[in-house]
Amino acid sequence: MRYSGWKVLAQGLRGNTGWAPAWRDPAPKAAYDAVIIGGGGHGLATAYYLAKNHGLTNIAVLEKGYLGSGNIGRNTTIVRANYFLPGNSEFYSHSLKLWEGLEAELNYNVMHSQRGLINLFHSDGQRDAFARRGNAMINQGDDAVLLDREGVRELLPYLDYDNTRFPIYGGLLHPRGGTARHDAVAWGYARAADRRGVDLIQNCEVTGIDVVDGRVTGVQTTRGAIRARKVGMVVAGRSSQVAAMAGLRLPIESHVLQAFVTEGLKPVIDHVISFGMGHFYISQSDKGGLVFGGDLDFYASYAARGNLPMVEHVMEAGMTLMPMIGRARVLRSWGGIMDMTPDGSPIIDRTPVAGLFVDAGWNYGGFKAVPASGWCMAHLMATGESHPVAARFRLDRFATGHLLDEEGTGSQHNLH
Amino acid sequence: MRLTCPLCGPRDRREFYYYGAAVYLDRPAADAPPEAWDEYLHLRDNPAGVTQDLWYHEQGCGSWLKVTRNTVTHEILAVDAVSAADAAEEAR
Ligand SMILES: Cc1cc2nc3c(=O)[nH]c(=O)nc-3n(C[C@H](O)[C@H](O)[C@H](O)COP(=O)(O)OP(=O)(O)OC[C@H]3O[C@@H](n4cnc5c(N)ncnc54)[C@H](O)[C@@H]3O)c2cc1C
Ligand SMILES: [Zn+2]
Numbered sequence: 001m002r003y004s005g006w007k008v009l010a011q012g013l014r015g016n017t018g019w020a021p022a023w024r025d026p027a028p029k030a031a032y033d034a035v036i037i038g039g040g041g042h043g044l045a046t047a048y049y050l051a052k053n054h055g056l057t058n059i060a061v062l063e064k065g066y067l068g069s070g071n072i073g074r075n076t077t078i079v080r081a082n083y084f085l086p087g088n089s090e091f092y093s094h095s096l097k098l099w100e101g102l103e104a105e106l107n108y109n110v111m112h113s114q115r116g117l118i119n120l121f122h123s124d125g126q127r128d129a130f131a132r133r134g135n136a137m138i139n140q141g142d143d144a145v146l147l148d149r150e151g152v153r154e155l156l157p158y159l160d161y162d163n164t165r166f167p168i169y170g171g172l173l174h175p176r177g178g179t180a181r182h183d184a185v186a187w188g189y190a191r192a193a194d195r196r197g198v199d200l201i202q203n204c205e206v207t208g209i210d211v212v213d214g215r216v217t218g219v220q221t222t223r224g225a226i227r228a229r230k231v232g233m234v235v236a237g238r239s240s241q242v243a244a245m246a247g248l249r250l251p252i253e254s255h256v257l258q259a260f261v262t263e264g265l266k267p268v269i270d271h272v273i274s275f276g277m278g279h280f281y282i283s284q285s286d287k288g289g290l291v292f293g294g295d296l297d298f299y300a301s302y303a304a305r306g307n308l309p310m311v312e313h314v315m316e317a318g319m320t321l322m323p324m325i326g327r328a329r330v331l332r333s334w335g336g337i338m339d340m341t342p343d344g345s346p347i348i349d350r351t352p353v354a355g356l357f358v359d360a361g362w363n364y365g366g367f368k369a370v371p372a373s374g375w376c377m378a379h380l381m382a383t384g385e386s387h388p389v390a391a392r393f394r395l396d397r398f399a400t401g402h403l404l405d406e407e408g409t410g411s412q413h414n415l416h
Numbered sequence: 417m418r419l420t421c422p423l424c425g426p427r428d429r430r431e432f433y434y435y436g437a438a439v440y441l442d443r444p445a446a447d448a449p450p451e452a453w454d455e456y457l458h459l460r461d462n463p464a465g466v467t468q469d470l471w472y473h474e475q476g477c478g479s480w481l482k483v484t485r486n487t488v489t490h491e492i493l494a495v496d497a498v499s500a501a502d503a504a505e506e507a508r
Contacts, residue, residue, distance in 0.1 A: 240462035251458035253436065254487070299434040299471075302464040302487045307417050309430045342458045399454040411457045412436055 002107070022187065023194035028201050028223050032060045034230035034381055035219060037206045037242060039063025041072035041182075041367065042359055043234040044189035044200075045374020046381070051196035053375070054382035059198055062221060064205035068186035071236050071366070074304075074336035076259050076293050078272055078283065079368040080117050080177035081142045084133045087392030087404045088345060089140045094389045095372030096142065096176060102371060108188030110180050111286060117177030117272040118152065120159075120321075122166040126277075130172040137174065145173040156273060158324050166277050166320070177272060179283055185370055209246040209356065216246070216355040232357045232381050237302070237337025239360035246353050250360065251342055251398045253413035255296045256335040257364050258306040260314065262328040264288030278317035282325075290328055292318060296338065296364070298414050306335045338364050344416025345404035348376050349386065349395040357381050358395060363416055417490055422497045423477045431475040437461070438468035438482050441498065464488055470498070 011018055034050065036043045039061045050056040063069070081096035083089045098105075099112055121127050127146075134144035152171040153161065161168045194200055201223065208220030209231065218227035235242045243250045269284040282292035294314035297306045311333065319326055341347065341361035346369065348359050359377045362369060376390035386394075392404060398411075409415035417429040437460050444452040461467075465488060471481045484494040 238464075240460070241464060249459045249461065251454075251460065253460050253462050254464075300437070300462070300467060300469060300487050301490065303490055307429060307490070309417075309428075398458040399450060401450075413460070414434065414436070 022191045023200055026199045026201065028060065028062075028204060028221070028226055029199065030225075031218070031227035032199070033058045033228065034232065035059065035226060035228040036061045036232045036234055037219065038070070038233070038235040038238075039067040039190075039200065039202065040070040040234065040236055041186055041189070041370035042236070042362070042373045042377065043232075044186055044193060045370050046232060046234055046359065046377040047198045047200075047374075048189045048193040048196070049374050049378035050382060051193060051198050053378055056382060057197035060226070061193070061198065061200050062204045062206055062219070062226070063200070063202050064222075066202050067190050067200060068183055071336045072186045072370070073183050074259070074334060075182055075367040076281070076283070076291050077179040077182045077367060078117065078177070078281070079112065079180050080174055080272075081140070081368075082117070082119070082133065082137055082144065082172070082174045082177065083406060084136045085404055085406050088406055089136060090389045091372055091376070091393070092368065093140045093142050094375070095369055098371035098375060099180065099368075100176075102185075102188070106188035106192045108184060108191065110184040110188055112178065112180040113286070114176050114178040115271050115283075117174045117274065118147070118155065118171040119174075119274045119276060120152070120171045121169050122277050123169060127169055134172050143175050145175065147171045147173050155271065158268075159322055160320065163320055166275075179272060179285075181286075182367060185367075189370075189374070206242065206245070209242075211246055211353050211356075214352075214354055216353050230355050230357070230381055232359060232377060234359045234377065236360070236362060236366065237339055239339045239358070243351075243358065243360075246351070246356055248351055248353070250347075250358075252339045252361055253300050254302055255298070255338045255340050255414055256301040256303060256306050257293065257296050257338050258310055258314070258333055258335045259291065259293040260311075260333045261285070261289040261291050261331050262325075263331050265290065265328060268324075273321075275317060275321045278320055280314060280317035280321060282318065282322075289331065290325060296340075296414055297335075300414075302337055304335050304337065338362075340413040340416060342398060342411040342413055343403040343405040344407055344409070346373070346393050347395050348373065348380060348390045348393040350380070350384075351395065417492070419471060419481070419483060419492060420495050421473050421476055421479065421481065422495060423479055424473065427473070427476055431473060432481075433472040433474045435470040435472060438470055440470050441482070466493065
C-alpha cells in the first residue's frame with residue numbers, strides 16, 4: 001500500500017473502505033537464515049538493513065505482541081546527536097544522518113522535525129561542561145551553539161529566568177535535534193522490510209533458545225520451533241529474560257520511566273527543552289499536546305506504570321521552569337521498561353554463544369538510535385564483525401573496564 | 417509505595433534511597449579476580465518477579481535495608497535491616 005494526497009482524497013470519498021494492510025501476516029516457516037527476536041524499532045530496523053544492505057531476505061522478525069507494542073510506541077520521541085564520548089559520539093552522529101534521509105529511504109512520513117534542542121545550564125561550571133560538549137559535537141561534524149541567557153530568552157521567552165535555586169545562565173542549542181513520530185518509525189521500517197521479503201510474525205513469543213555445542217540452532221516459540229543459524233536478541237526491556245534462555249547473564253537492571261502528555265494546545269513550545277538539573281524535559285507534539293517527562297522512578301521494575309512521587313516531582317520541575325503550563329490539563333501518563341546498563345551506554349555485540357547476537361541496554365535513549373542500531377546490528381549479524389561506529393558497544397567492556405560512562409556517575413545501573 | 421522500616425515503621429517511598437540488587441552485600445575480597453568484580457558491580461539476574469534489593473533510609477534512621485519485593489506488581493514482601501550480624505554472615 002502506498003500513500004499519497006490523491007489516495008487519501010479518493011479513499012475519503014469511498015468511506016475509507018479500500019485500504020489494504022501495509023504488510024503481510026505470514027505464518028512462521030520451519031527455518032530461516034536468521035531470526036530477530038523483538039519487533040520494536042531496533043528489531044524492525046535490523047531486519048530492514050539485513051535485507052537492504054546485505055541481501056539477506058530469508059529472515060523473520062518474531063514479536064510476542066503486535067509490531068510496535070513496546071517502547072517504540074511509548075517514548076517521548078527526541079532525536080539528537082549531542083553525545084560527548086568517543087564511541088557514543090560517532091554512533092549517534094551516524095544515526096542522525098540516517099534520520100535525515102529516513103523518509104525518502106522508507107517512502108514513509110515519520111514526521112522528523114528538526115526543531116532544535118536546548119539543554120539549559122545554571123552555573124559557571126555547567127556552562128564550561130556544555131561548552132566542552134558543544135566542541136565535541138562540532139568536532140564530530142554535528143552542530144552546537146552555546147547561547148547565553150539573553151540568547152535563550154530570545155528563543156524561550158516564557159521560562160522563569162530568575163528562579164532562586166536554578167537561575168538560567170544559558171543553554172546549548174543543537175539545531176539539528178528534534179522529534180519524530182514514534183509509531184511511524186516502526187510502521188515505516190515494517191512496511192519496507194516486508195516489501196523486501198522479510199516475514200514479520202506477530203503474536204509469536206520466543207520461549208526458548210536452542211543451543212547445541214555452544215552454537216545457536218534456533219528458537220522455541222508459542223507458534224512452534226523455528227530453526228536458524230543466526231539469532232538476534234533485540235528485545236529492549238526484556239533483554240535479561242531472553243538472554244537467560246541461552247544461559248547468559250547481562251549487565252542490565254530494568255527500570256521504569258514515566259512520561260506525560262497534556263490536552264492539545266495551540267503552538268506554544270517550538271523546541272525541545274531539557275532542564276537537566278530539575279529532571280524535566282518537554283516538547284510539543286504536532287497534535288498540540290505538551291509531551292514531557294523526567295527521570296526514572298529509580299528502583300528496579302517491570303511494571304509499565306510508575307509511582308506518584310515521580311509524577312509530583314516532574315510536575316513541580318515543569319512548574320519551576322515554565323509556570324505558564326500550570327493550567328494545561330494532563331491527559332495521560334504511562335511508563336516503559338528501560339534496560340539500564342552500569343555505564344548508561346548500549347550493547348551491540350556477539351555473545352559467548354556462536355551465532356547469537358545481542359542489541360540491548362538502550363537505557364532511555366534508544367529511540368534516536370533506531371536507524372543506526374538497525375544498521376550496525378545488521379552489519380554484525382551479516383558479517384560477524386562489529387560496524388566501526390558501534391565498535392565500542394561491546395558486551396565485555398564491563399569486565400575489561402572500557403566503560404562508556406557519558407554522565408560520569410559510576411557503575412550503578414539507575415544513575416545514568 | 418511504602419516501605420515498613422523495622423525501626424521507623426511504614427514510611428513513604430520518598431524517604432528512601434534505592435541502591436541496587438542485594439548482591440551488593442557480597443563484596444568480593446580485594447584480591448578477587450576481575451570476573452568476580454564484574455559479577456558484583458555489573459551482572460544482574462534482573463528478575464521479572466520477586467527480587468531482593470538494598471535501600472537506605474536516608475530521611476529516617478539511616479539504616480541500610482534489604483527489601484524483598486515484586487518488580488512486576490511493586491508489592492513489598494519483606495523489609496529487613498542489614499545489621500552488622502547480617503553483614504558478617506554475608507562476608508563469611
Ligand atoms: C517514557 C519513555 C520515554 C522515552 N523517551 C525517549 C526519547 O525521547 N528519545 C529516545 O531516544 N529514546 C527514548 N526512550 C527510549 C526508547 O523508547 C527505547 O530505548 C527504544 O524504543 C527501545 O528499543 P525498541 O524500540 O526496539 O524497543 P521495543 O519497542 O520495546 O521493542 C522490543 C520488542 O521485543 C518484544 N519482545 C520482548 N520479549 C520477547 C519475546 N520473548 N519474544 C518475542 N518478542 C519479544 C516486545 O514485545 C517489544 O515489542 C523512551 C522510553 C520511554 C519508556
Ligand atoms: Zn528507618
